[in-house]
Amino acid sequence: MQCPVCEKEDVFNLIETWKEYKLYHCRKCDVVFSHPMKNPGSEWYEESELYILGKTLCDTTISWHHDQFIHDGKVFGDSLLDVGCGNGVFMKEAQKLGYKVVGIDFDKENIRIAREQFGLNEVFSITLENLIDSYPNKKFDVITFFEVLEHMDSPNNFIKLIKTGLKPGGYIALSVPNRERFLDPLGDGDYPPNHLTRWNASSISSFLEKRGFEIIKVTTKKLTTDDLIGYIKTKIRFRIAHKLILKGKTHNDQAIIHRAATLMKIKDTALKLVTIPLAPILSLLKLQGGGLYCLARLKPVVTLSKEKGNL
Numbered sequence: 001m002q003c004p005v006c007e008k009e010d011v012f013n014l015i016e017t018w019k020e021y022k023l024y025h026c027r028k029c030d031v032v033f034s035h036p037m038k039n040p041g042s043e044w045y046e047e048s049e050l051y052i053l054g055k056t057l058c059d060t061t062i063s064w065h066h067d068q069f070i071h072d073g074k075v076f077g078d079s080l081l082d083v084g085c086g087n088g089v090f091m092k093e094a095q096k097l098g099y100k101v102v103g104i105d106f107d108k109e110n111i112r113i114a115r116e117q118f119g120l121n122e123v124f125s126i127t128l129e130n131l132i133d134s135y136p137n138k139k140f141d142v143i144t145f146f147e148v149l150e151h152m153d154s155p156n157n158f159i160k161l162i163k164t165g166l167k168p169g170g171y172i173a174l175s176v177p178n179r180e181r182f183l184d185p186l187g188d189g190d191y192p193p194n195h196l197t198r199w200n201a202s203s204i205s206s207f208l209e210k211r212g213f214e215i216i217k218v219t220t221k222k223l224t225t226d227d228l229i230g231y232i233k234t235k236i237r238f239r240i241a242h243k244l245i246l247k248g249k250t251h252n253d254q255a256i257i258h259r260a261a262t263l264m265k266i267k268d269t270a271l272k273l274v275t276i277p278l279a280p281i282l283s284l285l286k287l288q289g290g291g292l293y294c295l296a297r298l299k300p301v302v303t304l305s306k307e308k309g310n311l
């Protein structure tokens with residue numbers, strides 16, 4: 001067996017067995033990976049309960065990782081491609097900064113929302129490979145991929161594709177779940193076949209540096225009430241919503257799924273109210289939250305031999 005990231009053999013520690021999967025930590029590149037390591041395909045995601053709820057809730061708020069890119073208002077060129085753009089909420093904010101934005105997502109329903117709700121035109125339900133094949137001369141100043149890398153069954157091939165679509169000296173911004181978080185708000189969602197790799201600040205930095213990038217910023221989210229709410233939700237399963245979703249899926253009844261989503265929203269609001277008084281205490285504790293963000297720049301290639309060394 002080979003590490004899917006550094007490709008070394010026999011340098012792993014088995015850390016956990018989960019259903020038919022084993023999770024290994026590679027001592028060479030410090031990445032945790034699943035074995036077997038296979039992306040389940042778009043149908044699996046479309047059938048997943050969490051995914052259906054997320055889409056039904058149609059969350060249009062900016063996430064922590066989006067805000068890391070948007071907040072300081074720096075602009076790194078004209079064009080930005082968002083891989084795994086979801087409903088387009090980040091693209092809309094990037095557009096406000098002046099970027100000409102293009103987005104891709106496997107889910108046609110997300111693309112419809114991006115077009116109709118956010119008025120985005122350059123959004124497509126195609127793979128990164130297809131986009132690059134269709135526009136071989138198109139190169140972007142910035143490529144973003146938030147909460148995407150951990151789903152990839154070949155992080156190396158994915159980064160190669162990203163580099164193909166990036167201008168020399170172009171920027172990437174990405175996020176992955178921080179495996180060193182104090183509380184786990186992801187539960188089953190952090191296991192295969194959903195998440196196939198797990199990262200911390202040092203493993204993501206070294207992964208990108210070895211592939212020709214210069215790290216501009218790598219940062220982890222501080223533990224806040226959001227993490228606490230996520231953690232409570234994984235511990236207290238919402239049985240009523242769960243049953244409603246199953247019923248809605250069985251009868252293909254959108255009204256039932258919407259009812260489940262409303263129940264989830266009520267639960268979230270209640271949890272927010274309950275956890276507000278804990279916010280100052282959590283801030284004092286300075287513990288790590290669930291997010292890991294990285295901004296990096298593709299180093300200009302000096303010689304052909306150097307590029308070969310960069311995978």
Ligand SMILES: [Zn+2]
Pocket residue numbers: 003004005006007008026027028029030031
């Ligand atoms: Zn490795």
